[in-house]
């Protein structure tokens with residue numbers, strides 16, 4: 001793989017940076033929002049970048065969803081606003097199962113409106129008692145007189161309450177299946193979730209005897225986990241991209257501060273330990289970026305076999321982002337602690353990234369198996 005982005009990706013990167021600059025003046029307000037911040041969503045819609053999250057046959061920009069493009073865009077958006085990044089990423093995560101495994105009718109019904117931002121999707125896997133251990137979920141799907149009936153409770157679901165539909169993982173006789181449940185269906189209701197350290201649109205979604213058409217499954221009965229893992233292969237690589245954007249923004253902020261603030265008669269960055277902390281942070285950012293791009297490129301060329309690379313990149317980049325932002329706070333002294341300052345927002349935003357879409361420890365467990373299997377070959 002080349003180490004430089006080509007002109008197509010550079011142009012997308014420039015568009016994403018332009019969008020981020022547009023949102024920057026109201027990013028603090030957007031990032032505190034517990035529902036959709038309309039000016040942010042309007043800017044995202046107008047940018048046209050949402051076309052990246054669905055295939056071109058259904059209103060998208062590229063023939064297939066391009067993980068490298070999504071990774072690069074998230075890098076630029078996360079540098080400025082978690083809310084902007086989340087709105088963009090969720091359009092992809094919530095709709096990718098339909099792009100990858102949905103029927104033509106499902107694709108034609110939902111994807112064009114996702115690509116314009118007219119509607120928002122959500123991907124509902126987690127339950128009150130099932131987080132990392134997805135195979136223990138208890139939501140059920142059963143056939144009843146030619147229809148499907150969905151029951152269960154999903155917890156900590158991004159876009160809960162604002163989504164037009166939920167892609168839900170539920171248990172049936174054949175195993176775990178994905179099913180598409182429009183919000184407007186009777187029996188679907190939402191309870192708002194808690195306010196997180198980095199506020200996020202989140203909530204619990206209840207499905208009580210929700211009657212769905214017989215063709216509401218996404219993909220084959222019992223094959224839901226495979227589609228969910230394919231989705232994670234694409235989007236874990238993009239979480240890595242977002243982590244790189246966050247880390248780079250923290251580094252930029254810390255360098256700006258430490259070049260201008262003087263102690264002991266010299267800029268902080270020239271006082272040995274401060275500059276060294278920042279150089280270590282710089283090395284972390286550069287390594288994480290290479291890994292993020294490489295895993296996204298693998299997910300682009302071979303999505304079915306990209307999960308291990310994407311998991312490794314997500315693990316490495318989100319852990320690196322936490323290290324980087326912690327060092328950067330340190331170099332800014334008390335100025336890094338001010339509530340809602342750029343640095344403090346980045347510090348809070350980094351933390352959830354090591355938990356959602358595969359917590360670091362569970363990624364390590366899976367990757368250790370992969371590592372052992374590779375050495376056997």
Ligand SMILES: Cc1cc2nc3c(=O)[nH]c(=O)nc-3n(C[C@H](O)[C@H](O)[C@H](O)COP(=O)(O)OP(=O)(O)OC[C@H]3O[C@@H](n4cnc5c(N)ncnc54)[C@H](O)[C@@H]3O)c2cc1C
Nearest residue numbers: 123124125126131132156157158200352356357359361362
């Ligand atoms: C901001 C945010 C947005 C989210 N959005 C969504 C969403 O849209 N849809 C959705 O379905 N879910 C969503 N989630 C939920 C998220 O996917 C879960 O938080 C995640 O899967 C971890 O599950 P848990 O929080 O229940 O932690 P647990 O599974 O209880 O894990 C707790 C700790 O134990 C560790 N652990 C667990 N199992 C093992 C093991 N086998 N070996 C070693 N360590 C282990 C974990 O790594 C973690 O450190 C979101 C979460 C957050 C924070």
